Amino acid sequence: xxxxxxxxxxxxxxxxxxxxxxxxxPNQVYRKSVKRGFEFxxxxxxxxxxxxxxxxxxxxxxxxxxKDYPGPSQRIKKTVQVEQSKVLIKEGxxxxxxxxxxxxxxxxxxxxxxxxxxVINYIDSKCEDFLNAESRVNxxxxxxxxxxxxxxxxxxxxxxxxxxxxEFMKRLHDKVNVIPLIAKADTLTPEECQQFKKQIxxxxxxxxxxxxxxxxxxxxxxxxxxxxxxEKMPLxxxxxxxxxxxxxxxxxxRQYPWGVAEVENGEHCDFTVLRxxxxxxxMQDLKDVTNNVHYENYRSRKLAAVTCNxxxxxxxxxxxxxxxxxxxxxxxxxxxxxxxxxxxxxxxxFEMKVKEKKQKLKDSEAELERRHEQMKKNLEAQYKxxxxxxxxxEEEKMSxxxxxxxxxxxxxxxxxxxxxxxxxxxxx
Amino acid sequence: xSVAVGSKPSPSEDLxxxxxxxxxxxxSLPDQLVNKSTTQGFxxxxxxxxxxxxxxxxxxxxxxxxxxxxxxxxxxxxxxxLKARSYELQESNVRLKLTTVDTVGFGDQINKEDSYKPIVExxxxxxxAYLQEELKIKRSLFNYHxxxxxxxxxxxxxxxxxxxSLDLxxxxxxxxxVNIIPIIAKADTIAKNELHKFKSKIMSELVSNGVxxxxxxxxxxxxxxxxATMSVHLPFAVVGSTEEVKIGxxxxxxRQYPWGVVQVENExxxxxxxxxxxxxxxxxEDLREQTHSRHYELYRRCKLEEMGFKxxxxxxxxxxxQETYEAKRNEFxxxxxxxxxxxxxxxxxxxxxxxTELKEAEKELHEKFDRLKKTHQDEKKKLEDKKKEIEDxxxxxxxxxxxxxxxxxxxxxxxSTKKDKDKKNSSFT
Numbered sequence: 001x002x003x004x005x006x007x008x009x010x011x012x013x014x015x016x017x018x019x020x021x022x023x024x025x026p027n028q029v030y031r032k033s034v035k036r037g038f039e040f041x042x043x044x045x046x047x048x049x050x051x052x053x054x055x056x057x058x059x060x061x062x063x064x065x066x067k068d069y070p071g072p073s074q075r076i077k078k079t080v081q082v083e084q085s086k087v088l089i090k091e092g093x094x095x096x097x098x099x100x101x102x103x104x105x106x107x108x109x110x111x112x113x114x115x116x117x118x119v120i121n122y123i124d125s126k127c128e129d130f131l132n133a134e135s136r137v138n139x140x141x142x143x144x145x146x147x148x149x150x151x152x153x154x155x156x157x158x159x160x161x162x163x164x165x166x167e168f169m170k171r172l173h174d175k176v177n178v179i180p181l182i183a184k185a186d187t188l189t190p191e192e193c194q195q196f197k198k199q200i201x202x203x204x205x206x207x208x209x210x211x212x213x214x215x216x217x218x219x220x221x222x223x224x225x226x227x228x229x230x231e232k233m234p235l236x237x238x239x240x241x242x243x244x245x246x247x248x249x250x251x252x253x254r255q256y257p258w259g260v261a262e263v264e265n266g267e268h269c270d271f272t273v274l275r276x277x278x279x280x281x282x283m284q285d286l287k288d289v290t291n292n293v294h295y296e297n298y299r300s301r302k303l304a305a306v307t308c309n310x311x312x313x314x315x316x317x318x319x320x321x322x323x324x325x326x327x328x329x330x331x332x333x334x335x336x337x338x339x340x341x342x343x344x345x346x347x348x349x350f351e352m353k354v355k356e357k358k359q360k361l362k363d364s365e366a367e368l369e370r371r372h373e374q375m376k377k378n379l380e381a382q383y384k385x386x387x388x389x390x391x392x393x394e395e396e397k398m399s400x401x402x403x404x405x406x407x408x409x410x411x412x413x414x415x416x417x418x419x420x421x422x423x424x425x426x427x428x
Numbered sequence: 429x430s431v432a433v434g435s436k437p438s439p440s441e442d443l444x445x446x447x448x449x450x451x452x453x454x455x456s457l458p459d460q461l462v463n464k465s466t467t468q469g470f471x472x473x474x475x476x477x478x479x480x481x482x483x484x485x486x487x488x489x490x491x492x493x494x495x496x497x498x499x500x501x502x503x504x505x506x507x508x509x510l511k512a513r514s515y516e517l518q519e520s521n522v523r524l525k526l527t528t529v530d531t532v533g534f535g536d537q538i539n540k541e542d543s544y545k546p547i548v549e550x551x552x553x554x555x556x557a558y559l560q561e562e563l564k565i566k567r568s569l570f571n572y573h574x575x576x577x578x579x580x581x582x583x584x585x586x587x588x589x590x591x592x593s594l595d596l597x598x599x600x601x602x603x604x605x606v607n608i609i610p611i612i613a614k615a616d617t618i619a620k621n622e623l624h625k626f627k628s629k630i631m632s633e634l635v636s637n638g639v640x641x642x643x644x645x646x647x648x649x650x651x652x653x654x655x656a657t658m659s660v661h662l663p664f665a666v667v668g669s670t671e672e673v674k675i676g677x678x679x680x681x682x683r684q685y686p687w688g689v690v691q692v693e694n695e696x697x698x699x700x701x702x703x704x705x706x707x708x709x710x711x712x713e714d715l716r717e718q719t720h721s722r723h724y725e726l727y728r729r730c731k732l733e734e735m736g737f738k739x740x741x742x743x744x745x746x747x748x749x750q751e752t753y754e755a756k757r758n759e760f761x762x763x764x765x766x767x768x769x770x771x772x773x774x775x776x777x778x779x780x781x782x783x784t785e786l787k788e789a790e791k792e793l794h795e796k797f798d799r800l801k802k803t804h805q806d807e808k809k810k811l812e813d814k815k816k817e818i819e820d821x822x823x824x825x826x827x828x829x830x831x832x833x834x835x836x837x838x839x840x841x842x843x844s845t846k847k848d849k850d851k852k853n854s855s856f857t
Contacts (some may be wrong), residue, residue, distance in 0.1 A: 020493050021709035023519040025470050026462045028713035031650055033458045040454075061450040087444045092455030097443065137732045139725060280453035284460035292570045303565045328760050335764050339771060346775050350782075357786050361793060368797045375804055382811055386818060393822050400829060407836070 037095040039144050040283060041084075041126075043176070044100065045119060045168065046153025047107040050183035055151075055239035056100055058252060058263055059275055062089060064100060080105040080115045082122040101147060107164055116168045123147050123175050127298040148290045149212070149278065150176045153183040154234065158192050160199045169209045175294055177212040177286050179278075180204070185236030185269045186254060186261040193236050200234055214277070215285060229277060235270035238263050469523040471574050472712060473554075475606065476528065477547060477598065478583025479535035480505075482613045487581070487668035488528050490681060490692060491704055492517065495670060496528065505533025508546045529577065535594060544598045551577050551605045555727040562728075576724060578715045579642070579707065580606040583613040584663065588622045590629050599639045605723055607642035607715050609707065610634070615665030615698050616683060616690045623665055630663055644706060645714050658706050664699035667692055 044052045053065035064087060084101045101122065106115055126146045133142040150172060154165055169178055180200065182188070188196060204211060211233070214226045240252045240263050252263040263271050278286075476484040480503050489495055496513065512529045529550065534543055554576045561572050582599055584591060599608055610630065612618070618626060634641060641662075644655035669692050673682040681692040692700050707715075736756070 020491070020517070020519055021704060022470070022472070022517070022524050022712060023522045024709045025522055025524070025712055026466050028710070029465055030458045030462050031648060032713055032717065033461050035648055038454070038457050059452070060446075061448045061452050062446045064446065085444075087446045089446050089448055089452070089454075091448060091452060094455045094457055096454050096457065137729050137737050139728075275453065280456050281460065283454060283457055284464055288464065288570070292568075296567065300565045300567075328757065332760070332764070335767075339767060342768075343771060346771075350775065350779065354782055354786075361786070361789060365793055368793070368800075372797070372800050372804070379804070379807055379811060382815075386811070386815055389822075390818050393818065393825065397825055400825075404832065 034094055037097065039097045039099070040287065041099040041101060041145060041147050041149075042278075043102070043119075043123075043147045043150040044153065045103050045106055045150060046183060047155060048104065050153040050155060051239050052102065052151075052153055052183075054241055055181075055183075055237060057241050058239040058271065059278070060089065060098065062087070080109075080118045082118050099145065112164055115164075116171050119168075120171065120175065123172070124298065127295055128302075130295065131299055131302065144287070144291075146290055146295060147176050148283075148286045150178050152178055152180045154180055154200065156182055156184050156187050156196070156236075158188060158196050160196075161203045166203065166207050166209070169204070169211070170207060173210040174297060177289055177294070178209075179212050180234040181274065182234055182236035184238065186238045188236065197232070197234060197236070212286070212289070214282065229273055232270055232273060235274045237271045237274055238269040239271070466522060468571075469525060471525040471527070472579075472716065473527040473529065473575060473577050475510075475531075475547070475551070475577045475580040476583065477531045477534060477580060477602075478613060479585060480533065482583045482585060483668050484530060484581075484583055484613075486670060487583075487611075487613070487666060489670045490668040490700070491708070492526065503536045505536055507537065508533045508543050510546055510550045525573070527575065540594050543594065544601045547598070548601055548605065551602070552727065555605075555724055556731075558724065559728055559731060576719055577606050578712075578719045580608050581707075582608055582610045584610055584630065586612055586614050586617050586626075586665075588618055588626050590626075591633050596633070596637050596639070599634070599641075600637065603640040604726060607718055607723070608639070609642050609703075610663040611703060612663055612665040614667065616667045616685075618665065627661075627663060627665070642715070642718070644711055651710055654710060655706070658702055661699055661702055664703040664706075666700045666703055667698040668700070 042056075044056065046052055056064050064085065081104050082101060083104065084099050086097065086099045089096050089098055103119055106119075109115065123146075130142065130144065130146055133139070152165070152169060154161065165180075169180065172178055182193070182196065182200075185193060214229060216223060216226065238254065238261055240254050242252065242255070243250050244253045244255055244260055245251075246253065246260050246262065251260075251265075253260040254263075262268050266272050474488070476488065478484050481500075485496065485500070492515075494515075494517070496515065509532050510529050511532050512527055514525060514527045517524045517526055531547060534547075537543065558572070558574065558576055561567055561569060580602060582595070582602075584595060599610070602608055612623075612626065612630075615623070644651075644659050646652040646655050667683065667690055669681045669683045669690075671681070671683070672679040673684050673689055673691075675682065675689065675691060683690040683692075691697050695701050
């Protein structure tokens with residue numbers, strides 16, 4: 001027997017009178033996470049030549065794409081492929097298994113209809129793998145290969161989003177965290193950039209595209225920073241593989257006759273903002289949103305499809321709060337009641353029919369009885385009649401015979417007298 | 429445009445180790461993770477198993493430096509029941525939702541065979557609740573209040589000899605379901621020399637009976653050393669007290685005896701500090717992790733296998749979750765259909781039976797009436813015969829009558845002529 005008070009009311013806040021030690025918990029968590037290592041999957045999507053590979057190299061300060069491992073634009077493809085590169089990078093004792101997923105061929109064809117399909121398929125297949133691994137009976141440490149973030153590169157036209165951009169983002173915004181970026185931002189002046197950003201955000205809102213939203217922080221300082229970032233969306237970035245010396249400092253940048261566009265200069269482009277946000281502050285949140293929102297959506301859609309076969313859509317809402325097994329249990333119970341009802345109904349019909357038939361039999365029995373009675377009566381009447389007749393006849397016979405006898409007697413007497421008379425000589 | 433899909437490996441699928449040419453900044457990842465957990469808050473659930481009066485509540489109070497409410501339990505409980513209480517504690521910026529579960533009435537009954545059952549049931553129930561949440565279609569695991577037991581403190585009575593059989597039985601039942609940390613309660617009744625012998629006896633008994641108690645992890649460099657040194661002192665002999673006694677010029681938690689003062693936080697007096705260190709400061713997270721990755725997984729595996737789930741089909745190809753569910757569902761629907769069919773069949777049979785019955789009755793009735801009809805026919809015939817008889821008689825009689833009448837008429841006629849003759853004759857004389 002268990003006594004469990006209602007958790008919301010019985011959670012009593014306590015003030016501790018002395019050091020207990022669980023303030024050390026965060027450190028324990030820290031240690032364990034470092035030991036486990038981290039994983040992150042980043043997807044880059046955009047037409048070729050927008051500087052995707054360069055940006056990746058700049059972001060992670062490493063030669064992910066190099067001569068030996070060329071970036072997506074270097075590999076000319078006729079069809080859209082989805083390819084992944086896995087690298088292991090270490091920093092400050094922290095190990096990160098980084099997977100970069102690129103999509104060579106995206107938007108490069110003349111007819112780009114459905115070029116987002118391979119991307120969607122890839123994302124879904126990773127979710128499927130995770131779902132299957134999570135649902136096994138024997139589970140082990142599951143590697144998290146789901147796509148945590150998708151950087152979408154917008155060409156710096158200066159006007160607005162292209163139809164392909166809108167279509168792609170609309171199709172992917174509820175499957176993965178989409179972060180739109182303005183590529184090659186060094187072709188836009190600050191005013192043009194501002195204008196462009198405004199236009200893009202307007203179009204994003206018009207089309208109800210849900211790009212990745214930074215969670216609000218309880219900390220006031222953080223909130224300020226976050227608000228600043230939000231105002232700069234979408235981020236306009238510049239990437240570079242080349243290190244140039246500017247004013248005695250070595251910086252990554254692009255050398256032009258008219259100057260150097262520095263990658264990490266906040267006034268030149270939003271690269272630092274992107275890097276800080278993507279790697280230094282919100283990497284974990286991107287993973288959490290992928291796990292808690294996008295993956296859960298995928299999972300519930302998948303499982304709902306399995307369990308609601310043949311059930312009309314109006315019923316599914318209530319069933320989603322249960323596991324498929326619990327739902328089957330409930331369906332079983334429902335079925336039992338249904339069967340009981342059916343049984344009683346059938347019983348009723350059966351009884352009724354039996355009663356009917358019995359009644360019919362009874363009726364015909366009664367009918368036959370009646371007829372028999374009638375016939376019997378008839379016969380009896382006839383018998384009686386016959387008896388009457390016989391009686392009559394007997395009486396008649398008797399009376400006639402009596403009459404005859406009298407006549408005979410008379411005759412006899414008459415003949416006797418005649419004889420006497422004859423004898424007496426009256427007659428000679 | 430043809431569309432090709434596939435995650436084809438880039439030139440080398442092996443994991444490349446790359447060097448960084450500057451500070452990228454992902455070394456903040458653990459901090460990001462920790463910040464997230466801290467904002468969410470932590471939760472920890474302790475189960476205390478031990479006889480009534482052995483000091484469970486006092487120890488909890490001492491460990492967490494606070495007075496948890498509750499009246500001392502009586503010895504008259506009819507069975508073992510579990511009482512859970514939740515508290516929200518905060519230390520610096522860390523919030524902890526602590527749940528203490530007490531076994532009320534443990535060891536008080538005369539027949540203690542079933543004492544372990546409510547405990548096992550409680551632990552299983554928490555696992556089941558988590559499993560159900562995990563299996564839901566629309567679930568919210570990230571803000572699920574985890575009620576699974578993370579640590580079980582097993583209070584051993586300070587007899588000084590060995591473990592009681594109830595202890596062995598109970599711990600054996602619990603060791604695959606929860607992290608067991610055995611402790612010697614009320615250790616201030618055992619002398620130092622006896623304590624050492626007692627501890628060895630207990631440990632050897634646990635080993636020889638195959639009881640798996642919680643092992644402090646030694647795989648991480650930072651904690652390996654401290655865990656190893658502490659493990660030597662298992663099981664921890666503890667003393668609990670919420671009363672403070674003045675020691676020197678400080679107030680410390682202690683128990684005052686005529687012969688001296690037992691200081692709770694003095695490592696020479698008892699192992700309380702070691703327990704606090706191990707349980708809370710060093711291994712709390714590991715206890716939570718073990719509960720989730722070992723005990724819960726074991727429970728889940730058993731439960732799923734019980735329900736008929738398998739990972740691979742007879743051909744050793746892995747099942748996808750969808751296939752498994754679909755197969756189960758089809759099986760289930762098939763079962764339901766079969767049941768319906770069975771019921772229908774049963775009815776059909778009954779109907780047939782009843783029909784034959786009624787047909788029999790009908791037949792009988794017809795036969796009866798056929799017989800009656802026949803009898804009636806016979807009677808009618810008899811009647812006819814009799815009628816004929818009478819008619820014949822009447823006919824014969826009328827004929828006779830007619831004949832006699834005729835004769836009589838003739839005779840009368842002849843007699844009248846005779847009379848006339850006679851008269852004539854007589855008139856001649």
